Structure formats: C-alpha cells, structure tokens
Amino acid sequence: MSNLIILPIIFPFIIGAVLIFFSKSSRAQRIISGISALLMVGISAYLAVLAFQQDTVILESGDWVAPYGIILVLDNLAALMVLITSILAASCLFFAFGTISKKREKYYFYPFYFFLIVGVNGAFLTGDIFNLFVFFEVMLLASYVLIVNGGSKYQLRESFKYVILNIFGSALFIMAIAWIYSVTGTVNMAHLSERVAEINQPGIVTVIAVMFFIVFGAKGALFPLYFWLPKSYYGPPAALAALFGGLLTKVGIYAIIRMFTLVFYHEPLFTHKGIIVTAAGFTMLLGVLGAVSQFDFKRILSYHIISQVGYMVMGLGIFTPLAVAGAIYYIVHHMFVKTALFLLAGATEKITGTTDIKAMGGLIKSQPVLTWSFFIAAISLAGIPPLSGFFSKFPIILAGFQEGQWVISAVALLVGLLTLISMMKIFGYVFWGENKLTERQNNMSVTNLLIPIAPLVAFSIILGFAAEPIFTYSLHIAEQILEPSNYVNAVLKE
Incomplete structure (x- = not known):
C-alpha cells in the first residue's frame, strides 16, 4: 500500500505532460484536466483514510532505506493537506473553465496548473529537506509561468517582484540546508530530529532554525516579508488568485509547522514563544490594517491572507496541543474559505467588470x-459562530490566555473585529445599497461559476456544525506531530 503515496505527485505530473500535447485544443484540455482533477480528489481521500488507519505510511524509493534514500512520508497532517489541495485544485479548475481566456489556455495554462500541484503535494509528502527544496522550486517555477500568463504590463511588473523575492528565498534555503548538513551530516527530517536531539540544539542550530523560519516565512507571507503578496495576487485571474491565496502560502506555513515540531523544538522560549509569536502578532495586525484601508475587492482579500496566516503561526508559537490543534483546524478552515472568497470576487468581477467596490452596488x-x-x-472568515472561523480561532486564543500570552491573544481578538468590519464593508458596498448595474449586468447568469464555489462554502458550514469531531481529529494530529518520536520511529524503523 505504501507505493500509493507517490500517486499525488506522479499522477498530476503525467497529466501535465499529456496536456502539453493538446495545447491547441481547449476542449480536449478541459475534458482531460477536469476528469483528472476529480480523480485526484478520490486518490487523496483514499490516502487520508489510509493515514488515519495506520497513522504513518512510508515509501522508500528504490528500496533505499532511510536516511539514505528518497523517503515519502504520509502521516495524518500530510494526508490532510494533500486532500484539501486536491479539492481546492478541482474547484478552481472548474471555475477557470468559465473565466479563463483562450489566450491563457493556448499558452499551457493547464499543464502548468498540474505541475504546480506536483510541487505542492511533493512538499507535503517529502521526508527530507533537500527534496522539500526541490518541490518548492517545482511549485515556484510553475507559479511563475501561471502568474505571467497573459502578459499584461501590471502582471509582469508585480510578478517580477514575486520572482526576485523567491529567488532570494531559494538561495537562503539552500544555504540553510548546506549549513544544517555540515552540522548534522544528514538532510532526512527524521534523522535530523534525532541528531539535533542528541546535541540538544546548540546555538548554531538555533541560528539555522531562524534561517529556515525566514525562508518559509517569506513564502508564507509572514511579517516582515509579506509585502510582495497583495499586488502579486491581484494581477492573475480569479481562479489563479484563489488557488494561490488558498494554497501556496499554506505550503510555507506547513513547512514551518513540520520543522518546528519535528526538528527545532528544543528552545521553545526563544524560537516559538519569542520569534514565532512576535512574527504572528505583527503579521495579523499589519495585514488586517492593510485590508481595512483598501477599497478593492481582491486587494482586501489579499491583505486578509496575510492577517490570517498570523493565526496559524500563533498556534504553533504557543506550542501546546490545544493551540497546535487550533492552528491545524484554522489552516483547513482558511484554505476553504479564502479560496471561496476569491472565487466569489471573480464571479462578482465577471458581472460588474471591476473589482472597485465603490463602483458596485445592489447585487443582492x-x-x-x-x-x-x-x-x-x-462571517466565517471573521470568526462568527457557528461557522468554522469561530471554532478554529477559539482554541488558539484560549490556549494563548491559558499560557499567559495576553498581548498576542488580545491582538487576535482585535484582528477578528477588524476582519468583520472589512468584510461588512465589502458587503455594504457590493451587495447592499443602490443598484448600480446595467440591465445587461442585472440579467447576467453566473450559475456555472457558483457551482464549483458551492462545495467550498458548504465545507465552511460543515466545519462549523461538525466542530467536535473535526477538532478531535485536529487534536489527534497535533498530539502526533508534537511527539517527534512518532515520526522518527516510523521513518527510521526504530
């Protein structure tokens, strides 16, 4: 059964390669990619069940045992992330069918869409940090092509900043890998955990940990390296902005959670309760202030990506099972809700022809x-009960108060209030008030665009009303990753 772990990587890679040969036929590309996206959901769901039943499943490529070979690791956290990735990819893909231009389809939109998923799934499943770097690069290279596809002046200007920052981040990433290898003699994550535990994370390893945090923090849009995100995610079409906003930053957050629960967990007062909590607080506050100040639909949502990733790393920084479980719950909630909001913004833009909320009105x-x-x-994003935003934020903030983290907990509450204000600003301008639409716009149907959004909104409701079993599952994942020996023993067979 362990051979099945490679399917989330190899399957989209094969589909992407096949789609290259159908670049002249939009219809063929849509049929192949649509069927493949649905199959990916089924494969990922099966793997999630497999991980739940067995806790951790290992694939040793070429029968080279850890720590020497290329290892893929499917634990509950990785399986959950792969499953959500496949659902979001399918929803955004079907939304793209109704919104993407023929020009973008002609220039290999669909192949690189699937190559992007290869990198994302590989990052979730890999068991060593060098291959984590490789899959990050696969993901980023595909995102570079997708983000400039269409070639508008604005896209090219903003994507240039995105590329430059990520090149810098990649260089720092490979330097950090080389440094940790020089200290420990390994790049296998389980072996790294064992070696760092043996030397009890001396100062040099803590410095390396901070380097990794900077690398992943830049990719996850954490303070102070978040400046690239709002304009970069504004340029692409709604389907891509939704996929990027709901998915790509979470790869960086996943890497932070994985490394700082498995490898760099020996100095929590400095790394977790110091650096990570501080970065989380500034990320939340500055991100939401950016959102409140905007009057563009997509830019408000882009700034909210920044503020919301602060909650995720806040849970890690508090570093208790309750807080980490809340962070995992929050990641799941945010991936569904943020993707849905970007797609809804795209449907609104399709009707009105603009993302300026002052130019809209009366869509209700x-x-x-x-x-x-x-x-x-x-209201789910803002954390209003009984939806998923409330039940994912509550354990994080509760754990913060329990651990005496008064400032960050107060900031989290304030950010929730400001999030609600900015969301109601959109609702008031865009959907309420005087109808500013033309007769043609009033009669326009977007049912075909709402169909792929409906499951994402439904998941937000389900995540709220089924909070108890979902939080129990999140707590199980948190307890599993907070005990590194579970991962180490499974990979190294000790």
Whole structure:
C-alpha cells in the first residue's frame, strides 16, 4: 500500500505532460484536466483514510532505506493537506473553465496548473529537506509561468517582484540546508530530529532554525516579508488568485509547522514563544490594517491572507496541543474559505467588470445566491459562530490566555473585529445599497461559476456544525506531530 503515496505527485505530473500535447485544443484540455482533477480528489481521500488507519505510511524509493534514500512520508497532517489541495485544485479548475481566456489556455495554462500541484503535494509528502527544496522550486517555477500568463504590463511588473523575492528565498534555503548538513551530516527530517536531539540544539542550530523560519516565512507571507503578496495576487485571474491565496502560502506555513515540531523544538522560549509569536502578532495586525484601508475587492482579500496566516503561526508559537490543534483546524478552515472568497470576487468581477467596490452596488437584488454565499464565507472568515472561523480561532486564543500570552491573544481578538468590519464593508458596498448595474449586468447568469464555489462554502458550514469531531481529529494530529518520536520511529524503523 505504501507505493500509493507517490500517486499525488506522479499522477498530476503525467497529466501535465499529456496536456502539453493538446495545447491547441481547449476542449480536449478541459475534458482531460477536469476528469483528472476529480480523480485526484478520490486518490487523496483514499490516502487520508489510509493515514488515519495506520497513522504513518512510508515509501522508500528504490528500496533505499532511510536516511539514505528518497523517503515519502504520509502521516495524518500530510494526508490532510494533500486532500484539501486536491479539492481546492478541482474547484478552481472548474471555475477557470468559465473565466479563463483562450489566450491563457493556448499558452499551457493547464499543464502548468498540474505541475504546480506536483510541487505542492511533493512538499507535503517529502521526508527530507533537500527534496522539500526541490518541490518548492517545482511549485515556484510553475507559479511563475501561471502568474505571467497573459502578459499584461501590471502582471509582469508585480510578478517580477514575486520572482526576485523567491529567488532570494531559494538561495537562503539552500544555504540553510548546506549549513544544517555540515552540522548534522544528514538532510532526512527524521534523522535530523534525532541528531539535533542528541546535541540538544546548540546555538548554531538555533541560528539555522531562524534561517529556515525566514525562508518559509517569506513564502508564507509572514511579517516582515509579506509585502510582495497583495499586488502579486491581484494581477492573475480569479481562479489563479484563489488557488494561490488558498494554497501556496499554506505550503510555507506547513513547512514551518513540520520543522518546528519535528526538528527545532528544543528552545521553545526563544524560537516559538519569542520569534514565532512576535512574527504572528505583527503579521495579523499589519495585514488586517492593510485590508481595512483598501477599497478593492481582491486587494482586501489579499491583505486578509496575510492577517490570517498570523493565526496559524500563533498556534504553533504557543506550542501546546490545544493551540497546535487550533492552528491545524484554522489552516483547513482558511484554505476553504479564502479560496471561496476569491472565487466569489471573480464571479462578482465577471458581472460588474471591476473589482472597485465603490463602483458596485445592489447585487443582492439580481444575485441572491452569490450574495448569501459571500455573506456566509465572510462571517466565517471573521470568526462568527457557528461557522468554522469561530471554532478554529477559539482554541488558539484560549490556549494563548491559558499560557499567559495576553498581548498576542488580545491582538487576535482585535484582528477578528477588524476582519468583520472589512468584510461588512465589502458587503455594504457590493451587495447592499443602490443598484448600480446595467440591465445587461442585472440579467447576467453566473450559475456555472457558483457551482464549483458551492462545495467550498458548504465545507465552511460543515466545519462549523461538525466542530467536535473535526477538532478531535485536529487534536489527534497535533498530539502526533508534537511527539517527534512518532515520526522518527516510523521513518527510521526504530
């Protein structure tokens, strides 16, 4: 059964390669990619069940045992991330069918869409940090092509900043890998955990840990390296902005959680409760202030990506099972809700022809389904019960107060209030008030765009009303990753 772990990597790679040969036929590309995306959901769901039943499943490529060979590791956290990735990829893909231009389809949109998923899934499943670097690069190279596809002046200018920052981050990443290898003699994550535990994380290893945090923090849009995100995610079409906003930053956050629960967990007062909590606080506050100050639909949502990743690393920084479980729950919630909101912004733009919320108004009269879908996703993002945002934020903030982290907990509460204000600003300008639409816009149907959004909004509701079993599952994952010996023993067979 362990051979199946490679499917989330090899399957989208094969599909991406096949799609290259159908670049002249939009219809063929859509059929192949649509069927493949649904198959990926089924494969990922099966692997999630397998991980839940066995806790950790290992694939030793070429029968080279750890720590010498290329190892893929499917534990509950990795399986959950792969499953959500496949769901988001399918939703955004079907949304793209109704919004993407023929020009983008002609220039290999679909192949690079699947190559992006190869990198994301590989980053979640890899068992060593060098291959983590490799899969990050696969993901980034595909994102570079997708983000400039279409070639507008704005896209090219903003994507240039995105590329430059990531090149710098990649250089720092490979330097950090070389440094940790020189100290420990290994790049296998389980072996790293064992070696760092043996030397009890001396100062030099803590410095390396900070380097890794900077690398992953830049990719996850943490303070102070978040400046690239709002404009970079504004340029691409809604389907891509949704996929990037809901998925790509979470790869960086996943890497932080993995490394700082498995390898760099010996100096929590400095790394977790010091650096990580401080970065989380500034990320939350500055991100939401950026959102409140904007009057563009997509830019408000882009700034909220920044503020919301602060909650995720806040849970890690508090570093208790309750807080980490809340962070995992919050990642799941945010991936669904943020993707849904970007897609809803895309559907709104399709009707109005703009993302300037001051130029909109009165969509509730002609688009009630779109309006109330946005309302549900918006109040969920703000953390209003009984939706998923409340039940994912509550354990993080509760754990913060329990651990005496008064300042960061107060900031988290304030950010929730400001998030609600900015979401209601969108609702007031775009959906409420005077109808500013033309007759043609009032009669426009976007049902085909709402269909792929509906499952994401439904998941937000389910995550709230089924909070108890979902939080129990999140707590199980948190307890599993907070005990590094579980991972080490499974990989090294000790």
